[in-house]
Amino acid sequence: MNRMTTASRTDSARQLAPTSPPLPRRWSISPGDLNWGVLGIALVIAAMWVRHGGLDRFDSPLNALTAIGQLTALYGTYLALVGILLMSRAPFIDQVVGSDEASRLHRLAGFASVWFIGAHAIASTIGYSETTKIPTIGEVWNQIYTFTILESGGLGGTIGLALMILVAVVSIRAARARMAYETWYGIHLYAYIAMALGFLHQLTLGTDFIDDSLARASWIGLYAIAFVPLITFRFLEPILRNLRHRFYIDKVVIERDGVASLWITGNAMEKLPVRAGQWFGIRVLNAKGWWRSNPYSLSAGPDGIHLRFTIEALGDRSRDLQRIKPGTRVFLEGPYGILTGAVRTREKVLLVAGGIGITPLRALFEVLPVRRGDMALLYRAPSNASVVFKKELTRIAEVRGAKIDFLTGSRDQFAFNDDPLSPGGLWAAYPDVRERDIYLCGSPRMMATVEKSLRDIGVPHHQIHLERFSW
Numbered sequence: 001m002n003r004m005t006t007a008s009r010t011d012s013a014r015q016l017a018p019t020s021p022p023l024p025r026r027w028s029i030s031p032g033d034l035n036w037g038v039l040g041i042a043l044v045i046a047a048m049w050v051r052h053g054g055l056d057r058f059d060s061p062l063n064a065l066t067a068i069g070q071l072t073a074l075y076g077t078y079l080a081l082v083g084i085l086l087m088s089r090a091p092f093i094d095q096v097v098g099s100d101e102a103s104r105l106h107r108l109a110g111f112a113s114v115w116f117i118g119a120h121a122i123a124s125t126i127g128y129s130e131t132t133k134i135p136t137i138g139e140v141w142n143q144i145y146t147f148t149i150l151e152s153g154g155l156g157g158t159i160g161l162a163l164m165i166l167v168a169v170v171s172i173r174a175a176r177a178r179m180a181y182e183t184w185y186g187i188h189l190y191a192y193i194a195m196a197l198g199f200l201h202q203l204t205l206g207t208d209f210i211d212d213s214l215a216r217a218s219w220i221g222l223y224a225i226a227f228v229p230l231i232t233f234r235f236l237e238p239i240l241r242n243l244r245h246r247f248y249i250d251k252v253v254i255e256r257d258g259v260a261s262l263w264i265t266g267n268a269m270e271k272l273p274v275r276a277g278q279w280f281g282i283r284v285l286n287a288k289g290w291w292r293s294n295p296y297s298l299s300a301g302p303d304g305i306h307l308r309f310t311i312e313a314l315g316d317r318s319r320d321l322q323r324i325k326p327g328t329r330v331f332l333e334g335p336y337g338i339l340t341g342a343v344r345t346r347e348k349v350l351l352v353a354g355g356i357g358i359t360p361l362r363a364l365f366e367v368l369p370v371r372r373g374d375m376a377l378l379y380r381a382p383s384n385a386s387v388v389f390k391k392e393l394t395r396i397a398e399v400r401g402a403k404i405d406f407l408t409g410s411r412d413q414f415a416f417n418d419d420p421l422s423p424g425g426l427w428a429a430y431p432d433v434r435e436r437d438i439y440l441c442g443s444p445r446m447m448a449t450v451e452k453s454l455r456d457i458g459v460p461h462h463q464i465h466l467e468r469f470s471w
């Protein structure tokens, strides 16, 4: 089996992409600025709680519990709003934090929010029970019933909490792995109903909002900060963009068994701002496909005419996409993602691809501006037959003076120290690896191995750029 073969280089400097469409705007804010913003608002919330007598209530255990219930409700809701903003696909989040990281933080904020709101329910139930002894199950049930059915705003609060718990349970990795993505996603959307019910509950019953119009207006403003970007960038902007470009499939090209490229075009494609390395959600506008959006990375540098996506048939959707007829209209959401030249910090670059993770790296290999000899691609695939774009990659390597290594075969065949993705293997193949930006995309296992090796070698964190194909 062929383990590592190196394609040749030539000195030709031909530019491969015919025209360059405009680049998406770059945001000069940093993740640190966003952190300060989130922390600043958290401090204002604490100040509001203190101003409304939160600390004064620590005069008795039951009062203290109501105060804790109040604080956990505020922060639980705040965390849920931060989680929503993170998934809004607003470019000032997506382009600064990255969609991978935004989705990881969204998950953390979501789980933390459910813990806080659960704590709010428990602390408030006990705190308002006005009992000094441990209540019986019957008394607790009675109190929940009275609160839910008789208290104005109570029903929404209870249903909202139940929905949040449901969303959290199905999002636990073990539960999620047992469900179809669409089933999980459908249930996950109940979080929005929970947020709406929670909003009404807070404005009707929230101690901080009933008598303080400034606090109420600020809280509504906080909801707007999360939901306006969500509505704008998840719905309005994609709709306007698709009305403008009216994307459709121009051709479908079989790359190898099980892998096909969709060439998508439309109106005014030269005006679509996009970078190589970004991805789009693709929704096919036919009876079967309009309700599902699946993420795919560009597999070629944008040329102002086509967007090319290359799809491996892994499940129902990817198989259907490969059989799509030219002329079919598609709805594209994006471009998203920061595995692009915009995050580059060094002159030299190493692209590390695994399997179908080659797609965004193929596009970067084509267009990243580099001097001859400064770019290398390491492409890991289970076998020679599973390599995609071999000819294209070899040609790009020749034209751009880049090094390309195909690393094929089963991982088990490498003895422990001989693994080319181990620190020793990477160091031997790329002795200047610490001076490079590394762009990495592949299977979760392969990415974890390479990430660890790069850390062991001492490649700084900010030089490692990733795209994960699994959320």
Ligand SMILES: Cc1cc2nc3c(=O)[nH]c(=O)nc-3n(C[C@H](O)[C@H](O)[C@H](O)COP(=O)(O)OP(=O)(O)OC[C@H]3O[C@@H](n4cnc5c(N)ncnc54)[C@H](O)[C@@H]3O)c2cc1C
Binding pocket: 181, 279, 293, 294, 295, 296, 297, 298, 309, 310, 311, 312, 313, 314, 315, 316, 317, 318, 319, 356, 359, 360, 467, 468, 469, 470, 471
């Ligand atoms: C940012 C990104 C870029 C990607 N780029 C490419 C690419 O260029 N080429 C390629 O072949 N694949 C790519 N993928 C993977 C591709 O999106 C999935 O393989 C595809 O959605 C699987 O759908 P399915 O119905 O065929 O398979 P299923 O059997 O339904 O799912 C297979 C896996 O894909 C995940 N998945 C399914 N639907 C979605 C969805 N809508 N959003 C996120 N994950 C989903 C599931 O959780 C599961 O782990 C990318 C994924 C991401 C997140």
